[in-house]
Amino acid sequence: MEMQLPAKEDLYGGVVVEMKENMDPDVFHALLKTSKLQWKLQGKKGVWIKLPINLVNLVETAIKEGFWYHHAEPKFLMLADWLPETTSTLPGNATHIARVGAIVLNDKQEILVVQEKLGGKTEVWKISTGILKQGEDIHVGVVREVKEETGVSFKPLLCISIIDTEFVEVRAFSQEHDVFFGKSEVLFLCMMRPLSFDIQIQETEIKAAKWHKEHGINEFD
């Protein structure tokens, strides 16, 4: 019988255990203890254990053997431990959310503004903004956000026209802390060129969009 957990070496003197098959928690416990001892003797540093959510029955065992939570995504939990007597140099978790804001100007120098359906500021006319999905490019995400925010239908036959846009450039960015879950945010303010202009619906009780003269920006959030 295999007396050690299956582990791969990483580039920094550590090992990575990716659990895939279910295992009796007592067997896991015994293997983990033996493995840690051997890794220590081998001078290994960081140890990573990736547990898919269906192996949640092994989480408690690993924590009791000294592991801690490094990060999690909906379908897995990443546990970590640092074997030497020195301070851990394991990299941290992701720290930022990336938000994009779209300045869409038409040839009359009108700016595209929307009203949000949810949240505390539903009366405010504002530019389209949204959070990038994992792995999404800024110039792709900002086009998607404008399209989504100007094209959502809330009642039959009351669909706001979709505004398609073309990314021009990032004009400015800002950084803000503790936005949610203690994480920071970088906002990229993008100049966008509209490829369609026809907004038919301006329902103020539903999510709405309109072209607005750039004067009087005190209306904006």
Next chain:
Amino acid sequence: MEMQLPAKEDLYGGVVVEMKENMDPDVFHALLKTSKLQWKLQGKKGVWIKLPINLVNLVETAIKEGFWYHHAEPKFLMLADWLPETTSTLPGNATHIARVGAIVLNDKQEILVVQEKLGGKTEVWKISTGILKQGEDIHVGVVREVKEETGVSFKPLLCISIIDTEFVEVRAFSQEHDVFFGKSEVLFLCMMRPLSFDIQIQETEIKAAKWHKEHGINEFD
């Protein structure tokens, strides 16, 4: 006896349960089932459960009741569930790491370059770079990184002089995906003014720093 888990309402029609005291997993199970039923009847949407690492014995119960991992930090795990029959609109996890790079120019138009001690490219002279800590401002983190990378002592009496710098501006940024743990990175390239100039040690086997004429940038990574 309290027949429901202590929960606070959030601004989006959901509830947040922050577990602090230990609880028997069977009691937790019964309370969680009753609570979910009541929250559903009340029309609640997202449910969050924050479990500190010392309550790891409750994780399995929550997952079996339909919760999933939302995110984790070393000392806690955040679980989430979505009660309505609609698609979850819960916000995602943090997606980005923020890295800073420092272009430090002295009045001879020489640029500060360093060699890293660890990693695959220890022979390469490069500008100081580093990852922002959670909650750290770009202009603060970049000063810290230059100072750390030019001030580390590896042998007694062989301390490289610390270079203090002043932040001038972010000159450029870039975005890269799947940098580690599937997360993306934004790099902010900062112009920095040195406040000290005196580098005494140029040991190539240890981490080193030097002023370099801007010609011949093919030396850089």
